[in-house]
Amino acid sequence: MKIAVYSPNWVGDAAQALPFIHELKSQNPEAKIIIVCKDWVESVFLHNPCIDDIVSLSANDVKGVINTISTGISLRKKKIDYFYTLTDSFRSSVIMWLSNAIYRVGYNTQKRAKLLTVSVPFPSTRLHRTNKYLNLIGKEKTQFGQKYIYLKKSEIDWAESLMRKRNINSPIAILPFSVADSRTFPKDKVKEWLSRSPDQYVVFGSKGDISSAKKIIEQNKGVSVHSFCGDFSLRQSIALISLCRYAIATDSGLGHISSILGVPTISFFGAGVSDITKPIGANSILLNK
Known part of the structure; x- marks a missing residue:
């Protein structure tokens, strides 16, 4: 069949x-x-x-x-x-x-x-x-703990190699962009979160987000912030996100990907309807703001 x-x-x-x-x-x-x-x-x-x-x-x-x-x-x-x-x-x-x-x-x-x-x-x-x-x-679930996205070892190896080449170790993913402007993080809010942080951060997004990511980096001088926006395919971004320690995400496709990968994900919902579209990963925290 x-x-x-x-x-x-x-x-x-x-x-x-x-x-x-x-x-x-x-x-x-x-x-x-x-x-x-x-x-x-x-x-x-x-x-x-x-x-x-x-x-x-x-x-x-x-x-x-x-x-x-x-x-x-x-x-x-x-x-x-x-x-x-x-x-x-x-x-x-x-x-x-x-x-x-x-x-x-x-x-x-x-x-x-x-x-x-x-x-x-x-x-x-x-x-x-x-x-x-x-x-x-005819099925409904309340728990979604199992694995749903699969990466080959070669994909993980590639992502680890790239992180090493860029001297990035166990970063925190920033997923601030969405197709809807109303769901995109305000740049000042990102600056507030990252202020004086000793951690490394990677901003993910599309080619259209490159200039916005550069502004985030400029606003956070003294903090280790890297942009992967527009540099990689969706599949490559999935592999890279899987290596992150945790993620801070807006209501976006990459936010859902991070959650389903099992990466601890803090998801902020503003304009979105969280009871319908909240991330399903077991390690997700939802904040309606």
């Missing part, structure tokens, strides 16, 4: 979908699990023993009607038996329908019920996002 899962599109949401994938494999140990995801979240799923195949889609693959149809039809060669969508989008249900999957399962949102063979009523109560996904297979 082949079971496909259409992944959420954001890094944090994809990370919070990992318990669903593990539970799906637990319920169907002989099945081949296929992840269909956007290419920018593929790193979340790599080397996971519960996943047998990954179909990585570019932004262009789902841009417009023609490309969406082509993508759905291209999945027919996978001969999918069950296809779950973890997004609430209409587009994902169209792709599932065009894939000729025998059973297509998802929530009855976006007027897509006719494209699904199993249209699940949207939960009437507020569920944490991970439990919203798990609800599709």
